[in-house]
Amino acid sequence: MIRSANKAKGNISSVFAHLGASKPEIDPRFLDLKKQIAPKNPDILRKAFDRLLNTMEKESQEIRQRGSAVIPEVTIEDIKNNGGRLPEKIIPEVKKRGTVVIRNIVDRALAAEYKSSIQDYIQRHPGIVGFPEDNPQVWEVYWSKAQVQARSHPNFTAAAIALNHIWHGDKSAPVNLDNNLVYCDRMRIRQPGDGKFNLAGHIDGGSLERWEDPEYRRCYTKILEGKWEEYDPYDVTHRIEANMDLYDAPGGCSMFRIFQGWLAISKITVGGGTLRVCPLIKEPTAYFMMKPLLEENMNTSNFMGAWPGRCQDITKEDHSHIVDNMVSVPDVDCGDGVFWHCDTVHAVEPHQTMSTDSSVLYIPSTPMCPRSSEYLIRQRGAFENGTTPPDFPANDCEEHFHDRATPSILTDDQKLGMGFSPIPESENMSDGELKAVREHNRIISQ
Ligand SMILES: [Fe+2]
Structure with missing residues (x-):
């Protein structure tokens, strides 16, 4: 039997320091890393940071004025x-904001049906764990039939591929944006009045790794040279091989998650415990990447909100210009999706003030690349066995459920994204696209 190796049991609180996870010490060697990667002339970053603060001040006027409306939206029909x-x-606008609402991905009635069937599934199995432990809102549930169907819904796949395509990269980089693999994550049914699932500002995809891993750091070369205006947040070239998880973090995502996302399975209004984001991507990234390297911060190993094995915390204390520019995502209806760039600063509203539940299925956009294909076969094994996907706490709650989804419910198209059948090659693929497909087919045939 394939176990969810190396992960301890638990729930989403093990990922976030402010939900109870411990804060490890930062090794003094990170002081050397700072010296190694910062420009020798401290004026370069000082001036770049000053220019950045000017730009952020201008942007913040519009954000304050327009609030949630700054986040662009589009329909799946468009x-x-x-x-x-x-x-x-x-x-x-999507590129500038890093966040987008896509309406009507799934028909409203079907999305509502997804939720009620998951509620029934949870009710039939009282042993399922979640966060908070005494009254779960974020469930350690991965293999309900509704989740499996939603992740491979043709419209969801279409939305993911459309989003993948606002990225670009070196033609020889092994990535295929036309093929989206399925990443199996948990789900949330946040009850009215909840104040515990209160995620403060953070960025996923590791923390110290952005500076420490040479390949990950190459994504941010322009920023680290002080030329943040030239930084392109939508270049995949160095992201696909970047090591975003040097410390086996409990919240690490082993696939290349180009956009994080969720599909609403209830109506969710502003104030309903919804997602909050900083609706800019280039500027906040430049801010949190450069600030620890400014001259006044060069005598400490602290990377400001970055801890080994944790996501990047964004705090009022260290990143006030980002925190002050966060907005809630607009009201969404059942079946709408929200997607945010992998470096978007995001949080969850502290209180759920609606009178009805605020519920989502977490489903990101994850284009095909070798690292994602490698994880896909481990995830496929977990699906076959009903165990928890390898990235998540090894509770294996669903292992013995007879009513969980199994591979037999997948259509031929759905089998592609879950790694059960090979992806056809086509003549117009670039070298890199072809490389990704061939490597994928080799990996899933093991
Ligand atoms: Fe997050």
């Missing part, structure tokens, strides 16, 4: 009518 791509006119 994407389908545009040959499966985001409409041209919205792309600059």
Whole structure:
């Protein structure tokens, strides 16, 4: 039997320092790392940071004025009518904001059915754990039939591929944006009045790794040179091989998650315990990457909110210009999706003030690349056995459930994204796209 190796039992609280996870010490060797990667002339970052603060001040006027409305939105019909791509006119805004709402991904009635069937599943199995322990809102549930169907819904796949395509990269980089693999994550049914699932500002995808791993650091070369205006947050070239998890973090994502996302399975209004984001991508990234390397911060190993084995915390104390510019995502209906760039600063509203539940299925956009294919076969094994996917706490709650989803419910198309059948090659693939497909097919045939 394949076990969810190396992960301890637990729930989402093991990921976040402010939900109870311990804060490890930062080794003094990180002081040397700072000296190694910061420009020798401290004026370079000082001036770059000053320019950045000016820009952020201007941007924040618009954010304060427009609030949630700064986040662009599009419908799945708009994407389908545009040959499966985001409409041209919205792309600059999506790129600038790093966050987008996609309406009507799943028919409202079907999305509501997803929720009620998951509620029934949870009710039939009282042993399922979640967070908080005494009244779970974020469930350690991965293999309900509704989750498996939603993740491979043709419209969801279409939305993911459209989002993948606002990225680009070196033509020889082994990534295929036309093929989206399925990442199996948990789900949330946040009850009215909940104040415990209160995630403060953070960024996923590791923390110290952004500076420490040479390949991950290459994504941010322009920023670390003080030329943050030239930084391109949508270049995949160095992301696909970047090591985002040097410390086996409990919240690490082993796939290349280009956009994080959720599908609403209830109506969720602002104030309903929804997602909050900083609706900019280039500027906040430059801010948290440069600030620990400013001259006044060079005598400490502290990387400001970055701890080994944790996600990047974004705090009022260290990152006030980011925290002060966060907004809630707009009201969404059942079946709408929200997606945010892998470096987006995000949080969860502290209180759920709606009178009805605020519920989502976490489903990201994860294009095919060798690292994702490697994880996919481990995840496939967990699916077959009903154990927890390898990235998550090894509770294995669903292992003996007879009513969980099994591979037999997948259609031929759904089998592709879950790694059960090979992806066909096509003539117009670039070298890199072909490399990704061939490597994928080799990996899943093991
Ligand atoms: Fe997160």
